[in-house]
Amino acid sequence: MAHETHTDNPYAPLDTGHPSAFTYFKVAMLLVALTAAEVGVFYIEGLGHGIIPILLVLSAAKFALVAMFYMHLRFDSQLFSAIFVGGILLAFSVGLALLGLFKFYV
């Protein structure tokens, strides 16, 4: 929640309860590192189908970092998380159902 002070200054700082700029920068560096790890793992041919869970975990971690910190889900109402995660779960379920319907095997 944002707390405003009684002032005529339209640019008065607000306390939104969100992270600092340095935290955002650290998250960005983590995202870069995870992306580099994904590309690095991609060139390890010997992994075979084992690369699937590795890449899924790495991309899920990136997804979670952006959603929790940049989209502020970690600091905002849980109703927002429920709405967003609900959509993701529905999308995932429909996707799995479609893949199963067409008997898709990697």
Add this chain to the structure above:
Amino acid sequence: MAHAEAAPGGGHDVHDTTTGLSHKKLLMWAFLGSDCMFFGALIATYMVHKNGSLVGPFPEDVFDILTTSTSTFVLLMSSMSMVLAYNALTRGSLRGFRIWLLSTCVLGATFLAFQVFEFNEFVNYHVEIDCVNLNVEKLTDFEKTFIDRCDGTVDHVEIETGLTPRTNLFGTTFFVLTGFHGGHVTIGVIWLLSMYFYSFKKNGITSRHHEEVDVAALYWHFVDVVWIIIFTVIYLFGVFPGFD
């Protein structure tokens, strides 16, 4: 007028809501939830038809992981600059807000330029085979179908085999998915750019408008998050050589 401090959704002159949250933010989250299903359907459709193309070119022929990794990095940095723009505004720094917002627009436009470049490369893709120094093992399955053109009378074979939405299932599903994503990015760039120019109006965008900026930022971060999934599932899974 009711004071805003009791409203968790924040923002200027927020009225009481049944949830205690901002309607603007709630609507944006509902939209993003529905957009998840939209992109989920497109990604699932791509995966279902992934190996169903009768003719090439195929993903391993056209995808350039290094170029796509660079565009992924650009989009990630645009997410960082967007959240820093929001942070600057809430700290009361209009100059910082403008700088980071413009950076986001530039990075977003750079990503779109990468997409245009990539689409152009795909459409103009052609198979090149050096018949003199022929190394069959280094050719992709699609390229191998043209080996018979090295009949001893030519040194070099070049065949125009561009990838378009009409070429094969891979082309259709790929261009629809990434095309819609690119459309989302374009709308985002236009939105953020209009916000940037509006900030030059007297009291056009102040720290009390942080909610409006937050809503735009949510849309931008969602576009980034979708690309994270697309990069992994379509590009990395699409051409990983270890699956052979």
